[in-house]
Amino acid sequence: MFIVNITYQTPLEEIEKHLEAHIAFLDKYYEADVFLLSGRKNPRTGGVILARADSQVALQAILAEDPFYAHAVARYDVIEFVATKTAEPLVYLKES
8 A cells, every 4th residue: 555645846837737637647547446545735735645556666657647747746755554454444455
């Protein structure tokens, strides 16, 4: 399991130019069951994605497709963790 911490590196006006394509990117990987949840930070300085992938290398390859990454408007910090405890509705995410 991975937490992807996205930090904008440019003004919001530049982020907005790529937002529609970024949302399409997110939709693609929700459909592929890679992304589990995502959203904007408050205040709006970036976003967070909870993802599951075979490896950090595989996830990095996916993130490289993000228009925010391709246009260098955001920085990505990836934290890998093992989900050993969950709330009951999320038990399917639990790892050994």
